[in-house]
Amino acid sequence: MGLIxxxxxxxxxxxxxxxxxxxKQISIEIADGDFVSIMGPSGSGKSTLMNIIGCLDKPSSGSYKLAGQQVHKLNDSQLATIRNEFMGFVFQQFHLISKLNALENVELPLIYQGVIGKERKKRALEALESVGLGERAKHMPSQLSGGEQQRVAIARAIVSNPKLILADEPTGALDSKSSKNIMSIFQKLNRERKITIVQVTHERDIGEYGNHIYNIKDGEIDCIEEIKHTETENNQ
Structure with missing residues (x-):
């Protein structure tokens, strides 16, 4: 049984x-622990598919099971609970709060979950350290580069220990060096923490960091590719 x-x-x-x-009548199964890239031209339907997977939208027809639960039948409040407890989101534009420092931005999901102050700060700092930003915890977003801001966003996405990370064009606002760093972090989270990752991208080189590429065209799955990674890549 797949996670998705x-x-x-x-x-x-x-x-x-x-x-x-x-x-249109898409059927896919994504295994627990997989790293999937959804690719396609503008208007192909990839963002719509991502929004449904992320419980931000509901299908007009068909069924969607997440970890065995029929989420397409849930109400908005139940979907919000799943997003908060089961998923982490990473967006192209970071969506950090400018008046909060890096640590405070990462703490936000834990505040919504009712985690107390000392434990909240401990977990947020650990998340920042896992993306190499422990020493930048007190910096404001304006004091961080684009790549560092995206790493803060990733730390915020993983601080609740999600089973699933959804990333929408996560490198779209970054230069090539920062993009590689971000994708290396995703691969490490996938490999070491077994977090399932689903990303939307229009960049072929970014898509190939995943294990599978789902090519979508005109609202339908055109083909599914399996990406073979070398041992050297896996150990980076």
Missing amino acids: EIEDISRTYKDGQVSVKAI
């Missing part, structure tokens, strides 16, 4: 009097 089991899901939006199918 999607069967025949479609998502239709209304544009005035016209119905637009963003995705």
